[in-house]
Amino acid sequence: MKIVPQTSVGIEIAGQELRIAVLREFAGRRRLLRFDVLTGFLGFSEEDRALYLAAHFKKHKLTSLNVHLALPGTWGITRDLEFPASVGEADTLRSAVALQIENLSPWALDEIYWDCTWEPPAKGGTSVVVHTGIVPRSVLDPWIALFRSARLALTGASLSSLSWAHGVTVFWGKERPAMIVAAENGYVEGALIREGRIYGIHMPGADMAQLVPASASQLMRAARIDSVDQLRVVTHGAASADAGLVPMELPIEASSGAANSFGAICAALLGLSGSGFRSNLIPTQLRYQRNRLQLVPTYALAGALVMLGVFAWIREPYQQLAYADRVQSQVQGLAPSLRSVADEEGQLNRLVERLRALDVVMHSRDSNLEALRELTRILPPGTWLMSYQYQDRTMTISGASDSAASVQKIIEDSGIFRDAQFTSSITRDQYGKDRFSIRATVEAQQ
Missing domain, CATH: 3.30.420.380 (Nucleotidyltransferase; domain 5)
Known part of the structure; x- marks a missing residue:
């Protein structure tokens, strides 16, 4: 051929x-x-x-x-x-x-x-x-x-x-x-x-x-x-x-x-x-x-042009490959440092989470004590609390009072409570007291 x-x-x-x-x-x-x-x-x-x-x-x-x-x-x-x-x-x-x-x-x-x-x-x-x-x-x-x-x-x-x-x-x-x-x-x-x-x-x-x-x-x-x-x-x-x-x-x-x-x-x-x-x-x-020798310069020039075209065609992929090799070697050299930074970043994230959880507990404790203090201050005489629950800034109390409606209004008018609502219907016991169950949100204190 x-x-x-x-x-x-x-x-x-x-x-x-x-x-x-x-x-x-x-x-x-x-x-x-x-x-x-x-x-x-x-x-x-x-x-x-x-x-x-x-x-x-x-x-x-x-x-x-x-x-x-x-x-x-x-x-x-x-x-x-x-x-x-x-x-x-x-x-x-x-x-x-x-x-x-x-x-x-x-x-x-x-x-x-x-x-x-x-x-x-x-x-x-x-x-x-x-x-x-x-x-x-x-x-x-x-x-x-x-x-x-x-x-x-x-x-x-x-x-x-x-x-x-x-x-x-x-x-x-x-x-x-x-x-x-x-x-x-x-x-x-x-x-x-x-x-x-x-x-x-x-x-x-x-x-x-x-x-x-x-x-x-x-x-x-x-x-x-x-x-x-x-x-x-x-x-x-x-x-x-x-x-x-x-x-x-x-x-x-x-x-x-x-x-x-x-x-x-x-x-x-x-x-x-x-x-x-x-x-x-x-x-x-x-x-x-x-004389075929006179064609030698033509063939030589054609071969040179072909080689130049091949070089131009492979030049860019070769450069990209060489650049990728250099980047890969640099990444491998930085790998230990990157792993150390990643470990420290993980430890820092864990500490931040623990601090955030602690902060939530502390704020929750402060709000809980503030809510108890406010209740002892505002509840009228003749009112007894039988249960008290506090979770996620939500307070739930149950007890007995001469007027459950007045207790709900007093809590709603307080400066640290809002959205006070009865969680169940009011009943009257054998002593003539209104039994109630009220839930309210505790406002965050600055």
């Missing part, structure tokens, strides 16, 4: 037009940024091609991106070679292929560019299949010169069948056979990938309704496929609608509106992902390579 976004431009040459796809890969996701078709491009002069291509790349800000080119299958040849798995080393495999290039190529060795690629054999495998692409220099050199004159970064080139096989493998893996059919104006080109081998076909003609089934049938026979249900079928091309072909939805974002983008997207994938079909026909010394 790439943690730095990477963007690649793929160009497919199909008929007289160029199809350009800009693909971005980041964090395991791929997105088609744009797809364009330069109609009639191959009909332009070399000078006009360079101007047109440079203007297009400049308009859409693509000049800084690496470009991978997919050439039509008829411009070169593709061959699969099988070697024992014991050959092993990459240099040994490439040397073995180099010995056979002269027999495989219809052109002289000094007139071609070639490349080979392969998938490492599975554990326990007995053979390895090497995919070889060959293209005449007379075909590829003008395109290398075109991109140089337009000051664009042509980094790689491959034949269409190899490019499609690479795209299918990157998207869906190699477990299920896949057939790619490109219905273009004037021809049908196809490829079938099964068990690490490529079977290709090219049929010229204008009747797509007949060419497409014929091409598919021939590919299936070559690959020994009995039914189309065994295949993953990918169709595209300018004439795919005329043939009644429905493009397959690709597993990348924003690709639903680009029906003919499959070939260009596969070319762009050559610069983003690896597979056993990823080849590059441009020799190393002729490939346009940008």
